[in-house]
Amino acid sequence: xxxxxxxxxxxxxxxxxxxxxxxxxxxxxxxxxxxxxxxxxxxxxxxxxxxxxxxxxxxxxxxxxxxxxxxxxxxxxxxxxxxxxxxxxxxxxxxxxxxxxxxxxxxxxxxxxxxxxxxxxxxxxxxxxxxxxxxxxxxxxxxxxxxxxxxxxxxxxxxxxxxxxxxxxxxxxxxxxxxxxxxxxxxxxxxxxxxxxxxxxxxxxxxxxxxxxxxxxxxxxxxxxxxxxxxxxxxxxxxxxxxxxxxxxxxxxxxxxxxxxxxxxxxxxxxxxxxxxxxxxxxxxxxxxxxxxxxxxxxxxxxxxxxxxxxxxxxxxxxxxxxxxxxxxxxxxxxxxxxxxxxxxxxxxxxxxxxxxxxxxxx
Numbered sequence: 001x002x003x004x005x006x007x008x009x010x011x012x013x014x015x016x017x018x019x020x021x022x023x024x025x026x027x028x029x030x031x032x033x034x035x036x037x038x039x040x041x042x043x044x045x046x047x048x049x050x051x052x053x054x055x056x057x058x059x060x061x062x063x064x065x066x067x068x069x070x071x072x073x074x075x076x077x078x079x080x081x082x083x084x085x086x087x088x089x090x091x092x093x094x095x096x097x098x099x100x101x102x103x104x105x106x107x108x109x110x111x112x113x114x115x116x117x118x119x120x121x122x123x124x125x126x127x128x129x130x131x132x133x134x135x136x137x138x139x140x141x142x143x144x145x146x147x148x149x150x151x152x153x154x155x156x157x158x159x160x161x162x163x164x165x166x167x168x169x170x171x172x173x174x175x176x177x178x179x180x181x182x183x184x185x186x187x188x189x190x191x192x193x194x195x196x197x198x199x200x201x202x203x204x205x206x207x208x209x210x211x212x213x214x215x216x217x218x219x220x221x222x223x224x225x226x227x228x229x230x231x232x233x234x235x236x237x238x239x240x241x242x243x244x245x246x247x248x249x250x251x252x253x254x255x256x257x258x259x260x261x262x263x264x265x266x267x268x269x270x271x272x273x274x275x276x277x278x279x280x281x282x283x284x285x286x287x288x289x290x291x292x293x294x295x296x297x298x299x300x301x302x303x304x305x306x307x308x309x310x311x312x313x314x315x316x317x318x319x320x321x322x323x324x325x326x327x328x329x330x331x332x333x334x335x336x337x338x339x340x341x342x343x344x345x346x347x348x349x350x351x352x353x354x355x356x357x358x359x360x361x362x363x
Contacts (some may be wrong), residue, residue: 015069016051017058019081022066024058026106027088029096032056040284041088047288047331048295063102063109070110078110079245086114086248090255091278114245171210172203178314186321187314189220193342197226198355217310221322222293223330225340225347229283233290233339240294242304251287282337289334293327300326 023041024033033041038055046052070078085103089095107114175194178187193199193216200207208216215234219226224234232254239250255278278284297305313321330339340347348356 012049013051016045016049017053018061018066018069019049019084020045020053020055021058021061022063022106023081023085023088024055025060025062026085026103027092027099029092029099034092036091036279036284037088039281040091040278040287041084043281043284043288043333044084044087044291047292047333063106066106067109067111075111076245079112079114082107082110082112082114083245083248086252087255090252167205168203168210170203172201172207174311175201175203175213181315184317184319185315186217186220186310186318189318189342190216190314193220193226196343196356196359197348197352211306214306214308214310217308217313218305219342220318221325221327222290223341224290225342225344226352227347227349229286230340230342230347232283233286236287236290237294237297238305240291241297241301242306243298243302244304247304285333285337286339289331289339292331296328297326 020041023045027033027037027041033055041055042053045055070081082103085106089099089103092099175191178191181188181191183192194201202208202210202213207213215238218224218238219230219234222234222237224230224237232251235250235254239247241247278287313324338346345353345356
C-alpha cells in the first residue's frame with residue numbers, strides 16, 4: 001500500500017506512523033500539539049501498536065490521505081482511530097473550535113459516525129450540559145438496557161441502577177455471602193476490598209448499584225487501585241475491552257470528570273474541577289497500558305466485561321479467573337511508573353487510607 005504522498009505503508013511500523021501522522025494533524029491546535037497531548041498520544045500509540053513514535057515533529061497527513069491509506073481496514077479499526085483522535089482533543093481545555101471541526105472532518109473522511117466527535121464539539125462550544133447528555137446516550141443507557149437482572153442479582157428496576165443507596169435485600173445478601181468464601185477467591189477479595197475501604201455493600205443504603213458494582217470485580221481481576229487514578233485505569237480497560245466502540249463512553253466520561261473538569265458529576269462519581277489528573281506523564285503510561293490490556297481482552301473474549309456474571313466466578317481463586325479470562329499482567333512501563341495494585345495503600349484515596357489505618361489500629 002502506498003501513501004498519498006509517496007511513502008510506503010507496507011509494514012506495521014509504516015502503518016503505525018501513518019496513523020500517528022493523521023491523529024497528530026487532526027488534534028493539533030494553531031500552536032501545534034501541547035506537551036500533554038504529545039505525552040498521552042505517544043504512550044497510547046506505543047502501547048497499542050508496539051511502535052514508539054515521536055509525535056512532536058510529525059509530517060502532516062490530511063483526512064483524505066489518511067482515509068485512502070485505511071480504506072481497506074475494517075470499520076471497527078477506523079472507528080478506533082477516530083476515538084484516539086477524540087482522546088487527543090479531550091485533554092485540551094478549552095478545545096479549540098478548529099480542532100473539533102478538523103476531527104469531525106477526519107471522521108467523515110474515514111466513514112465513521114461517532115457520537116464522541118459530537119461530544120467534543122459540544123465541549124468546544126462550551127455546551128457541557130448537552131455534551132453530558134450525549135455521553136449518557138452514547139453508552140450508559142444501552143448498557144443498562146442489555147443488563148440481565150438475574151446476572152446482577154438484583155430486584156431493582158434497571159432504570160434505577162444508576163442510583164446509589166437503593167435498598168435491595170437480594171443483592172445485599174449475595175454480597176454478604178462473599179465474606180464466607182475462602183481467602184484469595186474472587187468474591188472474598190472483592191469483599192476484602194470493600195471492607196478495607198469502608199465501602200457500603202451493594203444493596204445497602206449508600207452502596208453502589210448492582211450494575212456499577214460489576215466494575216469492582218474488575219478492580220480485583222485487573223489489580224487496579226480504587227483512588228481516582230485507579231478508576232481511570234479500570235474504566236480505560238473496561239471501555240476498550242467492550243467490542244462495541246460505545247464502550248469509549250466510560251473513558252470519555254472519566255477523562256471529562258477527573259482529567260479536564262468538563263463533567264462535574266457522573267451520577268456515580270463527582271470530581272474536583274480544579275484538579276487535572278491527566279497532566280502527568282505517569283498517568284498517560286498507566287492509561288495506555290490499561291487500553292492495551294483492554295484491547296487484548298476484547299480480542300480474546302469479545303464481550304462487555306460489565307455483562308459477565310462474576311457471581312458465578314466468585315468462589316474461584318482470583319489467579320484462576322484471570323487465567324480463564326486471559327487477563328494480561330500489567331506491562332513493564334506501567335509497573336515502572338508505579339501502577340498500584342488493588343490492595344496497595346498507594347492505590348487508595350486519603351479517606352480510604354484513613355479507614356484502612358483505623359481497621360489496623362482496632363485489630
